Amino acid sequence: MAEGSARPAVVVVGGGVAGLVAARVLMQRGAQVTVLERSDGFGGNLGGRELGGFVLDSGAESFSTRSDTVPALAAELGLEDLIVTPDAPGAWVQLPARDLPAGAHPLPASGVLGIPADPTDPGTAALIGRTGALRAALDKVLPPGALATRPGVSLGELVRARMGEEVLNRLVAPVAGGVFSADPDTLDVDSVAPGLRPAMARLGSLGAAAGALRQAAPAGSAVAGLRGGMVRLRDALVASLREGGADLRTSETVRALRRAPGGGWTVSTEHSTLQRSVSASAVVLAADGPGAVDLLAGVLPQAAVERPDPVPGVALVTLIVDQPELDASPRGTGVLVARGVAGVQAKALTHSTAKWKWLREQAGPGSHILRVSYGRAGDNPADSGASTGDEDLFRQALADASALLGVRLEAADVLAWDVVRWAGALPHAAVGHRDRVARLRAAVGPLEALEVTGGWLAGTGLVSVIDDATARARALAAELGLPEGPQGDPL
Numbered sequence: 001m002a003e004g005s006a007r008p009a010v011v012v013v014g015g016g017v018a019g020l021v022a023a024r025v026l027m028q029r030g031a032q033v034t035v036l037e038r039s040d041g042f043g044g045n046l047g048g049r050e051l052g053g054f055v056l057d058s059g060a061e062s063f064s065t066r067s068d069t070v071p072a073l074a075a076e077l078g079l080e081d082l083i084v085t086p087d088a089p090g091a092w093v094q095l096p097a098r099d100l101p102a103g104a105h106p107l108p109a110s111g112v113l114g115i116p117a118d119p120t121d122p123g124t125a126a127l128i129g130r131t132g133a134l135r136a137a138l139d140k141v142l143p144p145g146a147l148a149t150r151p152g153v154s155l156g157e158l159v160r161a162r163m164g165e166e167v168l169n170r171l172v173a174p175v176a177g178g179v180f181s182a183d184p185d186t187l188d189v190d191s192v193a194p195g196l197r198p199a200m201a202r203l204g205s206l207g208a209a210a211g212a213l214r215q216a217a218p219a220g221s222a223v224a225g226l227r228g229g230m231v232r233l234r235d236a237l238v239a240s241l242r243e244g245g246a247d248l249r250t251s252e253t254v255r256a257l258r259r260a261p262g263g264g265w266t267v268s269t270e271h272s273t274l275q276r277s278v279s280a281s282a283v284v285l286a287a288d289g290p291g292a293v294d295l296l297a298g299v300l301p302q303a304a305v306e307r308p309d310p311v312p313g314v315a316l317v318t319l320i321v322d323q324p325e326l327d328a329s330p331r332g333t334g335v336l337v338a339r340g341v342a343g344v345q346a347k348a349l350t351h352s353t354a355k356w357k358w359l360r361e362q363a364g365p366g367s368h369i370l371r372v373s374y375g376r377a378g379d380n381p382a383d384s385g386a387s388t389g390d391e392d393l394f395r396q397a398l399a400d401a402s403a404l405l406g407v408r409l410e411a412a413d414v415l416a417w418d419v420v421r422w423a424g425a426l427p428h429a430a431v432g433h434r435d436r437v438a439r440l441r442a443a444v445g446p447l448e449a450l451e452v453t454g455g456w457l458a459g460t461g462l463v464s465v466i467d468d469a470t471a472r473a474r475a476l477a478a479e480l481g482l483p484e485g486p487q488g489d490p491l
Helices: 017-028 069-076 122-140 155-163 165-180 196-203 206-215 231-243 289-297 301-306 324-328 357-363 390-405 433-444 462-479
Strands: 009-013 032-036 048-051 054-057 092-094 104-106 223-226 247-249 253-259 265-271 274-280 282-285 314-322 334-337 348-351 367-374 414-422 450-452
Touching: 009 017, 009 265, 009 274, 017 032, 017 231, 017 282, 017 462, 032 274, 048 414, 054 357, 069 223, 069 231, 069 462, 092 165, 104 122, 122 155, 122 165, 122 206, 155 165, 155 196, 155 206, 165 334, 196 206, 231 247, 253 289, 265 282, 282 289, 282 462, 289 301, 301 433, 314 390, 334 390, 348 390, 357 367, 367 390, 390 414, 433 450, 450 462
Parallel strands: 009 032, 009 282, 032 247, 092 334, 282 450
Antiparallel strands: 048 054, 092 104, 253 265, 265 274, 314 367, 314 414, 334 348, 348 367
16 A cells, blocks of 8 residues: 555454454554444454443353464453463363262363363273273274375264264263354364364374373463453454544444445445445455355355355353352363253353352352353254243253252342343354365455455354454455554554
8 A cells, every 4th residue: 555545445244253353453454444233232252241240251251272362362452461261170071860960070171172182091981981981092003094184074073983982972072062052973173173183193193182282272271261251352352443443333234245336345234224335445244154145145146055054042041149059169160061961951051250260259259150051953942042031041040050060059049140142153163164165265265355254264262263354354454455564464
């Protein structure tokens, strides 16, 4: 961009994490940025709200430490001193059992996604049984074979072949259900566990690969968070954009995208009953998958076949309770629930005040914050989920929390509660996902001054979303001829 020339106008469609990150990169490179968000707030799954005197995360409460992506962004935004790791006890897994407490076990912390680094470890063997441990131990002697390199391998296929059904059903499936709301047989292993298969090929076993990925995490912790909640990252991104002069609009729905006669793009929007058009030199589509593909199809009809399938909605029930018996953290930082646990419909429970010291200090002794999650692929339609009414979800969450924690909770113990719903919030990185992304990228490539990003393409998790949004924004900035600062993007 020549000195003194007009700043190119870039419209970012979608004000979730991907949209905010892309907008910030482009703003730093010199573009005049407008962010259009159809809901009444920014951040997408990185949201927050006030409940019972606490500011709590409404979506993501942590990030993966497998890369420096989130810490680096936090440092840029002045949040580096707020990064914290969870308390040491770790999570538990609840397996089907006649006696529910007998089916509760600490989840092995030596691997990733429930894949144990050493299946013969006594704690792991207690979960999968002696026969399961012997079968899983074969992983150490089986050659990596084609599973290390063949395209289209699911997480379930890999674990079943290397370690057997017990590891898959009793360890990996509960984690996949809790984290991705999905069955491991549908998840693309390279998308949900990047680097796992190359490490297996290099080290000779799946267990060694899982252990290596876990050890690569800083301080041995697989996740970290922010004191005050991950919502502070959202707030800092929004503040940075506003301070830089970006035009941030909420409750503005993009209805159409079309080429402008003289070049660039015209973005048609609707705000309440007002319809208007926004002219742009370039566009970043950072909307959800169906919304982005629907807009793309107007200028690229062949994109319609890549419209992602619907994914389960998720309901999060937060309970703030007064129950001193929970001070002992009877199930560590929370519980992941295997399918088939009688009487329990939750897929996971997070004991937030056991997990995060800063939140425990705010709450004080005897007061606890529990987050109970509902909704995963393959659930019985009669089970509690995103479509269940608030009062029914509250009653179910109270019963499930009592059962999973082994501490009876009554309605009178609840100081405050609410329900947060996410429709299609967890895009599945299904087998074939990478092929779909590659096809879409190839189709969009010839379109000038347009990039597409978001969790439905990048995969679940802040690291993947931020990395992809940054890469797409940088590519667009280069196409527009925007200068690069000495540190990469900032000028």
